[in-house]
Amino acid sequence: MPEFAQRRARLMRLLGRDSAAIFVSGGEANRNGDVDHPFRQDSTFYYLTGFEEPEAVAILRPGHAEPFVLFVRPFDAAQAIWVGPRAGVEGAVADFGADAAYPIGELEQRLPGLLSSASTLYFPFGAHPETEALVSRALASRRAAAPRGMRPIEAVRDPLPFADALRLIKSAAEVRDLQRAIDITGAGLVAAMGATHPGMHEYEAEAVLEAEYRRLGSPRNGFPTIAAAGVHSCTLHYTANRAVIEDGDLLLLDTGAEWDYYGADVTRTFPANGRFTRAQRDVYDIVFAAQAAGIARVRPGVEFHSVHNAALRVLVEGLIDLRILRGTPESNIERETYRPYFMHGTSHWLGLDVHDAGVYRANGRSTRLQPGMVLTVEPGLYLAPDAPRVPKRLQGIGIRIEDDILVTPSGRRNLSGRIPSRPEDLEAIVGQG
Numbered sequence: 001m002p003e004f005a006q007r008r009a010r011l012m013r014l015l016g017r018d019s020a021a022i023f024v025s026g027g028e029a030n031r032n033g034d035v036d037h038p039f040r041q042d043s044t045f046y047y048l049t050g051f052e053e054p055e056a057v058a059i060l061r062p063g064h065a066e067p068f069v070l071f072v073r074p075f076d077a078a079q080a081i082w083v084g085p086r087a088g089v090e091g092a093v094a095d096f097g098a099d100a101a102y103p104i105g106e107l108e109q110r111l112p113g114l115l116s117s118a119s120t121l122y123f124p125f126g127a128h129p130e131t132e133a134l135v136s137r138a139l140a141s142r143r144a145a146a147p148r149g150m151r152p153i154e155a156v157r158d159p160l161p162f163a164d165a166l167r168l169i170k171s172a173a174e175v176r177d178l179q180r181a182i183d184i185t186g187a188g189l190v191a192a193m194g195a196t197h198p199g200m201h202e203y204e205a206e207a208v209l210e211a212e213y214r215r216l217g218s219p220r221n222g223f224p225t226i227a228a229a230g231v232h233s234c235t236l237h238y239t240a241n242r243a244v245i246e247d248g249d250l251l252l253l254d255t256g257a258e259w260d261y262y263g264a265d266v267t268r269t270f271p272a273n274g275r276f277t278r279a280q281r282d283v284y285d286i287v288f289a290a291q292a293a294g295i296a297r298v299r300p301g302v303e304f305h306s307v308h309n310a311a312l313r314v315l316v317e318g319l320i321d322l323r324i325l326r327g328t329p330e331s332n333i334e335r336e337t338y339r340p341y342f343m344h345g346t347s348h349w350l351g352l353d354v355h356d357a358g359v360y361r362a363n364g365r366s367t368r369l370q371p372g373m374v375l376t377v378e379p380g381l382y383l384a385p386d387a388p389r390v391p392k393r394l395q396g397i398g399i400r401i402e403d404d405i406l407v408t409p410s411g412r413r414n415l416s417g418r419i420p421s422r423p424e425d426l427e428a429i430v431g432q433g
């Protein structure tokens, strides 16, 4: 069975018979005037359908003779001339495996009939106001018909946690896509390192990186590239990328190409002139060791948060060695005195979304790692000039190192481990391209 059909079948088994689930595509977003942002399908909608157009609704009906129904924009000859052809109703059946397909304009009229045998309705209320109005009307008409013997809808539930649970465990095909995205990202990072020299702008490094992504077949990034030189490296989600890279600056690149909707998320920090200063190297070595400690924790059965705790311990010991913190590692961790210098989590799930679907904690317990999960391990230290007790020589140093780790039955595989991160390897590459 093709991958998308397999996912729908698995989800429908979780939802149970006598149910219907409604999923809504992403919508177009205006940028300015009559220009829209580039459209990229909603990740869960893509995961279940492979369908890449906006204004679509998928209905899954477990156990039904026509379990997969798609509503799509109809084919339109005039539209095809301006922006290219749409799949249309025929394509939805022929190319996307729908058991039945209708124009999106018929959703309101057809929805009550399509839901008529369902006693549990799955719909993500609160996310799609226009479709929600139609769903509410269908619910109301079922309630009104109940006294005359129509089976009522007894439960309304959110389908997203079920889809998220599936998305959290990656199939072999998904891991291959992620690996491809990561390999392309690695090639981009190495190209950007090679091209970097003091005097160029942050956006020039970004352009070199992304030219390589496009050259290698990635149509877009998973998120806006962070290209942060010097003190900008202390700003976690800096994306202005407009400053000149000065001699003596570090350059932090946090970036990821997409491959078939799966996105990498890799960070490398390196000296723009090809040589770490002593101060930069002191901080780099701490973050590098913290990352290694975090990665080493990854294996099945381990709590998600213990990866963070392993990395955090090394960072705090390092901050004590740098004389920024005083006292024991335990007391500093207890009082969270490290927060001005390390203010984010160490890991997030990775997949179709850069911060991928799936829970980190439920019922007060940290999620236990399982084979097929992919998480980042990305500790950092950010010694902003205005942060407390940062000695002059360390001010403005921000370093993050991020890799993408697959949990395997026997432990872990660092999917981005071939992308250089050892300081001596970085020094050998930077400026040599």
Ligand SMILES: [Mn+2]
Binding pocket: 265, 348, 376, 378, 402
């Ligand atoms: Mn990340």
